Amino acid sequence: MELIVSKNFNKKDSYKLETYLAGGGYEAIKKCLSSMKPADVIEEVKKSGLRGRGGAGFPTGMKWSFVPKESSVPKYLAVNADEGEPGTFKDRLVLELDPHLLLEGIMIASYAVGIGTAYVYIRGEYKKAFDTVHDAIKECYQKGFLGENIFGKNYKLDIHVHAGAGAYICGEETGLIESLEGRRGQPRLKPPFPAVSGLFMGPTVINNVETLAFVPSIINKGGEWFSAIGTPKNSGTRLFGVSGSVEKPGVYELELGITARKLIYEICGGVKGGKKLKGFIPGGLSAPIMTAEELDTPLDFDSLAKAGSMAGSGGVIAISEDASIPKIAARTADFYAHESCGQCTQCREGTRWVSQLFNKIYQGRGKKKDIDLILDVCSNMMGQTICVLSDACAMPSIAFIKKFRHEFEALVK
Amino acid sequence: MPNIIIDGNQIEAMATDTILSAASRAGIEIPHFCYHPELQYAGSCRMCMVEVEKSPKLLTACSTMVSEGMIVRTSTEKVKKARAAVLEFLLINHPLDCPICDKAGECPLQDNYYKYSARESRYEEEKWHKRKKIDLGPTITHDEERCILCTRCVRFMQDIARSPQLVVTRRGSKNTLSTYPGAAFDNPYSLNTVDICPVGALTSKDFRFKCRAWYLKSSRSVCPFCATGCSTVIQHDQNVVHRILPDKNEKINGSFMCDYGRLFRKHISSENRMTAPVIKNNRKDASSITTEESYDKAFTLIGERLASVLKNDGAKQAGILLSPYLSVEEAYIILKTFYEAGSSHIALIDCGEGIDGFNFSDDYLISKDKSPNKTGILELAKKMGINFIKPEALASAAGTKKVRALVFAGPPFGMSEYYEKNKAELDSADFILSLCSHFQAPASRSDAAMPFSLWCESEGHFVNKRNMVRHYCAAVCSPAKDAPDNIQVLCRLASLFKVKMDYRSPVEVYNDIKNQMHLFE
Numbered sequence: 064m065e066l067i068v069s070k071n072f073n074k075k076d077s078y079k080l081e082t083y084l085a086g087g088g089y090e091a092i093k094k095c096l097s098s099m100k101p102a103d104v105i106e107e108v109k110k111s112g113l114r115g116r117g118g119a120g121f122p123t124g125m126k127w128s129f130v131p132k133e134s135s136v137p138k139y140l141a142v143n144a145d146e147g148e149p150g151t152f153k154d155r156l157v158l159e160l161d162p163h164l165l166l167e168g169i170m171i172a173s174y175a176v177g178i179g180t181a182y183v184y185i186r187g188e189y190k191k192a193f194d195t196v197h198d199a200i201k202e203c204y205q206k207g208f209l210g211e212n213i214f215g216k217n218y219k220l221d222i223h224v225h226a227g228a229g230a231y232i233c234g235e236e237t238g239l240i241e242s243l244e245g246r247r248g249q250p251r252l253k254p255p256f257p258a259v260s261g262l263f264m265g266p267t268v269i270n271n272v273e274t275l276a277f278v279p280s281i282i283n284k285g286g287e288w289f290s291a292i293g294t295p296k297n298s299g300t301r302l303f304g305v306s307g308s309v310e311k312p313g314v315y316e317l318e319l320g321i322t323a324r325k326l327i328y329e330i331c332g333g334v335k336g337g338k339k340l341k342g343f344i345p346g347g348l349s350a351p352i353m354t355a356e357e358l359d360t361p362l363d364f365d366s367l368a369k370a371g372s373m374a375g376s377g378g379v380i381a382i383s384e385d386a387s388i389p390k391i392a393a394r395t396a397d398f399y400a401h402e403s404c405g406q407c408t409q410c411r412e413g414t415r416w417v418s419q420l421f422n423k424i425y426q427g428r429g430k431k432k433d434i435d436l437i438l439d440v441c442s443n444m445m446g447q448t449i450c451v452l453s454d455a456c457a458m459p460s461i462a463f464i465k466k467f468r469h470e471f472e473a474l475v476k
Numbered sequence: 477m478p479n480i481i482i483d484g485n486q487i488e489a490m491a492t493d494t495i496l497s498a499a500s501r502a503g504i505e506i507p508h509f510c511y512h513p514e515l516q517y518a519g520s521c522r523m524c525m526v527e528v529e530k531s532p533k534l535l536t537a538c539s540t541m542v543s544e545g546m547i548v549r550t551s552t553e554k555v556k557k558a559r560a561a562v563l564e565f566l567l568i569n570h571p572l573d574c575p576i577c578d579k580a581g582e583c584p585l586q587d588n589y590y591k592y593s594a595r596e597s598r599y600e601e602e603k604w605h606k607r608k609k610i611d612l613g614p615t616i617t618h619d620e621e622r623c624i625l626c627t628r629c630v631r632f633m634q635d636i637a638r639s640p641q642l643v644v645t646r647r648g649s650k651n652t653l654s655t656y657p658g659a660a661f662d663n664p665y666s667l668n669t670v671d672i673c674p675v676g677a678l679t680s681k682d683f684r685f686k687c688r689a690w691y692l693k694s695s696r697s698v699c700p701f702c703a704t705g706c707s708t709v710i711q712h713d714q715n716v717v718h719r720i721l722p723d724k725n726e727k728i729n730g731s732f733m734c735d736y737g738r739l740f741r742k743h744i745s746s747e748n749r750m751t752a753p754v755i756k757n758n759r760k761d762a763s764s765i766t767t768e769e770s771y772d773k774a775f776t777l778i779g780e781r782l783a784s785v786l787k788n789d790g791a792k793q794a795g796i797l798l799s800p801y802l803s804v805e806e807a808y809i810i811l812k813t814f815y816e817a818g819s820s821h822i823a824l825i826d827c828g829e830g831i832d833g834f835n836f837s838d839d840y841l842i843s844k845d846k847s848p849n850k851t852g853i854l855e856l857a858k859k860m861g862i863n864f865i866k867p868e869a870l871a872s873a874a875g876t877k878k879v880r881a882l883v884f885a886g887p888p889f890g891m892s893e894y895y896e897k898n899k900a901e902l903d904s905a906d907f908i909l910s911l912c913s914h915f916q917a918p919a920s921r922s923d924a925a926m927p928f929s930l931w932c933e934s935e936g937h938f939v940n941k942r943n944m945v946r947h948y949c950a951a952v953c954s955p956a957k958d959a960p961d962n963i964q965v966l967c968r969l970a971s972l973f974k975v976k977m978d979y980r981s982p983v984e985v986y987n988d989i990k991n992q993m994h995l996f997e
């Protein structure tokens with residue numbers, strides 16, 4: 064299989080501009096600037112079937128086409144490098160190992176949408192990634208790849224990096240916008256959608272790092288080439304970040320549609336210590352857990368949605384037979400209770416309540432009725448709030464209980 | 477004009493309507509917490525969710541704009557479940573200390589709970605303990621546990637008071653309302669946040685623990701603090717005014733008013749209110765005897781003293797100083813009396829630069845001019861052909877003995893300061909009469925002082941700086957027992973100057989002003 068986003072990861076000094084250029088870098092943006100109209104670029108990306116790698120799997124070309132062509136106020140691109148989803152650590156590699164691939168993706172997206180300013184919002188803990196991207200941007204300015212008249216063409220683009228301050232909710236697209244604007248990071252009510260009014264009230268595109276890193280190859284090789292990889296409607300490869308109980312955890316670029324069994328057992332060497340698999344979380348902590356019986360599910364957007372979970376951020380967490388699901392459930396709910404921005408009633412109060420109940424059960428203080436109480440509280444947290452963090456707490460909580468109820472019942476009186 | 481259907485009712489909404497605003501105009505109640513008609517919506521409490529046809533999810537009525545043909549249902553099973561859930565969530569970390577909470581009885585959380593849930597809580601875990609009794613600033617005490625984080629107060633300060641002194645800090649259920657570190661919440665509009673807080677999280681230090689809300693009776697009134705003339709509600713119990721709140725008036729003050737107007741309350745129940753007429757037999761002699769007299773006796777004595785001072789010259793040697801706190805009715809009688817009696821020494825106190833050393837103003841509600849009725853009194857005088865002399869000129873006239881008898885009419889605000897400044901000259905007058913609400917200068921330095929009711933104890937009209945005629949009613953009785961009302965006091969004064977005036981009530985005076993002078997219609 065041909066690597067697309069991770070193709071340069073193993074090169075020496077992969078993060079340097081000269082390395083990137085030597086591998087044919089920045090040819091795609093030059094092609095756009097010299098021979099493609101913005102609408103052609105969007106069309107090519109639509110044709111590729113590329114879907115967002117940040118969480119929701121939204122078609123990227125379509126997202127770009129929602130932005131009005133004419134705008135009396137500046138348009139913006141916000142690159143989501145907050146990477147806060149537990150079990151997710153793949154954007155970091157792009158940022159640290161191939162920042163120019165991301166920058167080229169940003170340039171193409173900006174050109175396609177008519178954007179003159181882009182921001183890369185990098186999670187605060189990613190100090191090295193921040194420095195690397197920062198330096199890469201500097202190199203581009205020195206070369207005339209950024210600023211006025213990029214690549215000698217009549218197009219202006221500025222890219223800024225911005226460090227987050229450690230809030231998961233700033234990865235939610237409108238929370239990210241608020242934070243970029245210098246306010247308390249909390250999601251905005253929609254509508255208006257960012258494509259209409261986002262950053263500094265301008266039409267705004269928000270894309271994940273990995274999503275944008277696919278774009279240069281799509282321009283170079285064509286949308287059709289990309290759409291032939293993976294499965295229909297789930298085209299291309301993605302970076303799977305595998306963690307938990309596997310022999311070889313790490314980030315692997317694989318075609319969409321690979322089954323969980325193949326990923327865990329063939330690519331990652333199986334469960335650590337030869338133990339049995341109890342279950343796996345297929346797309347970051349917000350994705351409902353799946354059991355060992357569901358190992359043959361293809362890890363793509365539609366198959367996982369059909370199975371009642373989600374592809375999310377591509378962070379796969381393997382759980383071995385000796386792990387305690389109630390303990391994992393408690394830790395999961397703790398995370399959301401800690402990260403809720405707290406503006407919506409159901410999320411602010413519900414995440415803490417669910418975390419209290421799970422902890423109580425895990426610590427052996429729970430009652431039988433608490434199990435069903437969690438299910439009911441969770442049902443009251445779903446589909447009710449400004450952003451989906453509330454759902455992201457409720458959905459996995461419900462799955463933990465529905466699929467492993469016996470483990471909870473064994474702990475309660 | 478989008479036509480929408482809410483619960484089967486055809487409603488013609490306005491293009492700018494949200495579902496909630498359209499519903500409330502049509503009299504359909506949609507419960508809410510964070511929504512307030514005068515604030516930017518936040519859409520965060522999620523209490524106002526309704527079902528909208530073709531939308532798979534419930535939508536927040538406060539933030540969803542109406543559109544043609546929209547079909548809304550506000551009390552389906554799904555909506556009811558969602559509301560009950562929000563209430564359950566709101567209460568799990570709420571201290572439930574209603575028995576000692578000032579908001580009880582007028583608390584939307586309490587009311588909505590009884591209406592839309594009334595279920596027993598399923599929460600058995602440890603509640604979050606947050607801080608209580610926080611001294612937020614000079615006017616307000618904050619209870620973090622009661623706060624439901626609706627951000628109404630935050631948005632009020634940001635959008636209306638335009639001084640973002642309040643913020644929400646921390647995250648999730650640890651969220652709390654706060655000022656910036658070390659800063660006090662001391663904005664002159666701070667107390668509005670107490671009114672709009674849907675729980676008892678923000679309480680007014682002036683009202684805290686004074687009275688239960690359900691004992692309060694309300695009278696509509698006008699704020700006398702400045703020339704803006706905000707609409708107010710005076711709330712009282714057993715003849716004590718406990719608080720002054722804004723009354724909704726879209727043309728003047730919306731739903732808000734300033735703190736000074738509210739705290740003007742302190743003047744009503746202040747200890748030096750006059751309770752009976754006071755006569756001194758020789759005001760220039762410190763050891764002279766001061767007596768409280770009945771009204772009849774007092775008027776007789778005043779009549780004798782006036783006659784002996786003014787001799788046969790009538791009112792030519794009498795001067796009058798009007799307070800801009802007088803109603804148009806009161807001012808009318810006074811002006812007519814002195815005009816007809818032949819006095820040319822008629823002056824009006826100017827509070828244009830503020831009173832009490834208070835000269836703060838802004839471009840929102842607080843006017844620079846601190847007189848509630850200067851406009852009305854000037855209009856009257858103009859129509860009657862009276863030229864006011866400057867208050868300083870009145871003092872000089874007293875100093876040069878051109879004026880021998882002086883009358884100070886109205887509350888001491890602005891009047892006291894004037895008196896102190898011009899004491900030497902004013903004191904040359906042979907006789908000084910004060911009609912005053914408070915026994916302080918000039919009343920306390922006069923030969924005779926008559927109790928005079930404040931605006932909240934009488935009926936009348938003010939005219940604000942934008943020429944709007946503002947009516948107010950008596951909310952409570954004057955602390956002076958058996959006091960005749962201001963109109964009667966003024967009519968008797970007129971008779972001492974041989975001017976016949978027999979109004980029995982402010983309404984009769986107002987009718988004459990309207991019908992004969994064609995003013996303030």
Ligand SMILES: Cc1cc2nc3c(=O)[nH]c(=O)nc-3n(C[C@H](O)[C@H](O)[C@H](O)COP(=O)(O)O)c2cc1C
Pocket residue numbers: 114115116117118119120121123126143144145146147148231232233234235236237269270271272274275450451452455
């Ligand atoms: C609570 C929450 C946290 C999120 N965190 C991230 C994140 O760290 N990185 C990311 O790319 N997307 C994150 N997302 C998804 C973004 O909102 C958004 O969908 C995504 O950045 C869009 O990019 P894409 O279309 O390229 O996937 C988060 C969403 C939610 C609700």
Ligand code: SF4
Pocket residue numbers: 232249250402403404405406407408410411448449450451452453
């Ligand atoms: S759902 Fe939770 S995290 Fe999202 S906006 Fe509401 S309170 Fe904040």
Ligand code: SF4
Pocket residue numbers: 622623624625626627628629630653669672673674675677678
């Ligand atoms: S103090 Fe009152 S108005 Fe302010 S956020 Fe809390 S509940 Fe809302």
Ligand code: FES
Pocket residue numbers: 507508509510511518519520521522523524525536537538539
């Ligand atoms: S009133 Fe609509 S969300 Fe609070």
